Amino acid sequence: MSDEQLLLLARGGDEASFNTLVGRWQGPLYSLAYRFLGHPEEARDVCQETFLRVYRQAGRFRDDAKFSTWLYQIALNLCRDIVRRRKRWDRIVVPFPKHRREEGDADMDLAVETGADAETSAIRRSERQRLRSALATLPSEQREVVVMKEFQGLKFREIADILGCPESTVKSRMYYGLAALRTAIEAAPAADLRSRP
């Protein structure tokens, strides 16, 4: 059954249909939010809030629209809200967001590297840290495209639909995002990148 059909059933109060949708999309959605925000707690919040909004606003879903496009739009808006809130926090209490991000990093490192060879783990951790920091320094509009293309495996056409902009713009953002990442990776040592806001 398609996502759109399941949503129609969920709109009528069918819990099982809604849970099927959640089961189908929670992974991709969490992946998007986590890679965009870099923090598991915030990513989980985005997932929960996204599904809540999907349920509440199911009546507004257009029949000719694509469910995944709508879902990603909601999640991206929530992610952007969090980034905006973080910036507000950065202005008030400077060390707080850095501390929170470091917690997220530790979570991921532990989860991924349990049982792995220590030396290889250290190299991988360093590379991962460098790339994560570089990704975090990208402007939001480039980061969105890079994450959706590289980790979600979406087509440029789909990304353009989600962002509501021409496909050529998405490709440009992808190019400049990758180019900026390349420059950051090649130019700055890990320590420098980590210290960036």
Added chain:
Amino acid sequence: MTTSDCSEIRPLLAALVSGDLDSGETATAQAHLDGCALCRDDLKGLRRTSESLRRALGGPLPEAAFSTPVRLPGPQSRGRWLAAAAAAVIVSLAGLSAANARVTRGTDGWAVQFSLRPPAGEPDPAVIERLVTTRVDERVNRALALQEAELDAVVQKKVEQERQRLVADLARTLAQQEKILTAGLSQDRRERIERERARDAAFETLVGSEMQRTQQMLGAVLAASTQPTVVEQ
């Protein structure tokens, strides 16, 4: 190839990296790449970056999003709402009774007491979360208010300092101007007096010499008048 060709081809390089390109675009990009070493290097670098990114950050995530299925509020039918409301009342009453009941054993035997005030126990996580959120909001508001007050104080202090500096500068400038003017006036007056004195002195000298010459002439006239007159025969 010109620089403008390269700038036009760049979005296609990103698409080439991910293989998300139609045949026409692929041909255009390939034609450009055949004659442009700069873009070929660029493409290699983008591919390396993309591979590194996927290798480093494309692994398993820290934890799953949810472990339990989402519970919906239910359909908007009257019967279901009533059933849910009734169930909620029953559960609340049972919860209140259980939570506020206190069983004690005295000298007369077992006793059960009910109270409107719930006994102390494990705090509700939702309440804690709400409290924390409220406190965070309060702290943010307090911090903002403090910052605003501090900024106001700093601005007021700066304005007052600037005002005092301007007043002091003005007073100093006025004093200097006055001094210069006074000095100028004194100098003028001194010079005028000197000039007048010199003129007076010159006049007195002239008068003195004229008087002396007059006296000499008078003396000569008098001397001439007192000598005897010789009459020739």
